[in-house]
Amino acid sequence: MLEQLKEDVFQANLDLPKHGLVKYTWGNASAYDSESGLFVIKPSGVDYSTMKASDMVVVDLDGNVVEGELNPSSDTATHAVLYKHYPEMGGIVHTHSTWATIWAQAGLDVPAMGTTHADTFYGSVPCARFLTQEEIDRGYETETGNVIIETFEKRGLDIFAIPGILLQGHAPFTWGEDVQSAVMNSVVLEEVAKVNLFSRELNRFAEELPQRILDKHYLRKHGENAYYGQKQ
Amino acid sequence: MLEQLKEDVFQANLDLPKHGLVKYTWGNASAYDSESGLFVIKPSGVDYSTMKASDMVVVDLDGNVVEGELNPSSDTATHAVLYKHYPEMGGIVHTHSTWATIWAQAGLDVPAMGTTHADTFYGSVPCARFLTQEEIDRGYETETGNVIIETFEKRGLDIFAIPGILLQGHAPFTWGEDVQSAVMNSVVLEEVAKVNLFSRELNRFAEELPQRILDKHYLRKHGENAYYGQKQ
Amino acid sequence: MLEQLKEDVFQANLDLPKHGLVKYTWGNASAYDSESGLFVIKPSGVDYSTMKASDMVVVDLDGNVVEGELNPSSDTATHAVLYKHYPEMGGIVHTHSTWATIWAQAGLDVPAMGTTHADTFYGSVPCARFLTQEEIDRGYETETGNVIIETFEKRGLDIFAIPGILLQGHAPFTWGEDVQSAVMNSVVLEEVAKVNLFSRELNRFAEELPQRILDKHYLRKHGENAYYGQKQ
């Protein structure tokens, strides 16, 4: 069942430590199959050195395990809420990567300060608020997904123009058309989090990127007039 | 004698440089066997590239070598004092890992600023005071163990809720149910030491994690209602 | 056609991630053949793990593809403008390397603060201004090349004495007699960008290198009285 997707999700999870985003089993990647309405996610707390593609767990949009021997990631409910609300998401990644987590702990949006950012994120990456006690009691992981949705809706953001978010005091989530692009977006977010922090250390008046450069770089890689890569 | 424990301690010592916590032979890991009342620790100053499991030294709770050809770690007396006072400790690790050492040299507790911290440490990781001249004269390594105990007792901390400490001007010690979890706790402490430092660099008003989030994250991984991983 | 140059450019592009200057396919290296007036550049957005020397694209000085199946780098026009204006350039490298990008985002020249800098760059590495809307509309990549030329000409700089530049809000370009030296200059720029940032963090009154030391170090490696290495 969804064997190719299991393989993709397995590889994406292995890519997280390769890119230095994850230590031990901190972090999880999933991919959604819009046809069946099911998604595949890594099992909870399984050592990456022994984990196999067949250990991936198949889950429905209410977070129920449909296939798999192991418990799915403890963050499964967050993934489920996001896929249910945004069925166009093909993959989601959660890590505690160092520099993105630093911005999350600082409680700050990551501003668009350079073209590395603009090539992937069309504006600031938002930092979502802490959950309330009531939300925690109701269901921490489900409400984490809801707070992500709330943040994007309140700010009127497009999930593909800004394919990631920080959760205050916690860490980032990113997503994409598929799980590979969700991983890449985590790599980019980690890099710009580092670069932007030190740009402001070096020059506290370092500016955000002018809108014209942000437009140019984002649009040369995304949308109908994109001319980066080998497509078309 | 205690062959499995020697193998575990040997592997744990090798894991320290793999996780980037140790250069050369700086650092030591040990494990305690509550049945025999003995512990196994690495020999002092032996190159990791030639060290073998059979080089591990067996020591009693007064720090006397029971088996082994080589001198045990120069920090053996600290381990002995801790196992004697806390027989529920199964493993202890000491490193001079970069970011934890930075907090030790700054003489500051590492506050709980994010969920990476809360998943392992249920509150601030304390920084213990410098030893006095009298304590140094009496026995530096023994008194180092005593200052750790003093710090936990004065502050009323549970060693398993906060499985680590900094020694001012020196470096961290961590522990756990076994030597593998003591290593993991060193990895976590190193990571949060780095993340917390830069969170405050980025935003000097960065808050500690609200108690409700600290409770949630710690308790979803620890205690009877834990639901992380494959246990149960 | 230009098979050796294709091999050199291919290897130079692979060297970029090896030196930690590039993640994924961010970055591009090219080399110029003054005899034919053509240059070789990497294709756009091709995964380094599958890229072959034969995938390199041959381009003329107006940026037209002369040989190759794949689209050349999206930054090809910048390379073309530079080779056309400075036919003595043998190779050009563009990366978004972390520390050089930090200075670019801070909008600051990298001052010569030490001999690591002086061994390669005979003075500050300039930071070029943002492009205007008009320039972006006229052709972003072409005008990026023109802004590099403008910066060197306005400041009266010699491209071989200062073989690199930052583009504000973007990232560095470096060059050299051949593509290998262009890569090395990117490595040096990345290192001095890091070292200089933290020198000022440590001591905000950290001085620029005295002119006499800058002269000595630059001239022992460059020019007719150089005595470094095995040449002559």
Next chain:
Amino acid sequence: MLEQLKEDVFQANLDLPKHGLVKYTWGNASAYDSESGLFVIKPSGVDYSTMKASDMVVVDLDGNVVEGELNPSSDTATHAVLYKHYPEMGGIVHTHSTWATIWAQAGLDVPAMGTTHADTFYGSVPCARFLTQEEIDRGYETETGNVIIETFEKRGLDIFAIPGILLQGHAPFTWGEDVQSAVMNSVVLEEVAKVNLFSRELNRFAEELPQRILDKHYLRKHGENAYYGQKQ
């Protein structure tokens, strides 16, 4: 001639990039044979991937090549001056390692702030002054050696108690009983340079290590009452 020493020096030079202290061929290690009054040093600017033990150059204390096909390191005269003045030095290492170079560019001594420092350096690592124009004209590399000697003599420092120095605006030199210990001292200096910088970033009132702890840690590893390692 001095075949074992050539092998040791070759290996020590290869160890520099392994420990992350050196990029390309920046850096050099040498070893002194007190019996013959000759030392062995790496050749200048030779790629580490093709360098062989037999490429090492034998030099006398006036800096004349006694054996070898290649030019010796451009810093050979500095090594010669040091071995001539301090015949008890068995090995010398020069690198532009990142964090030690940061302190050199900041023009500051590295204070003893922790036990990682105290285990190797019995007090601050001094930063020597810039050379004057006259000294540069007289012979840059020779006078670099003389400034190192001047700094140790003016401050009344023991070269084995403080086995290293920074040169302002330049980078560190370290030494030891043999070339392996000179390498290790470079590794330690690099680590404490990083740790001390961030200790002060985190807490600008971070203290130097109390004298009693400095004494204890240095003397448990050095001198007649040392009890670290397997010796005696």
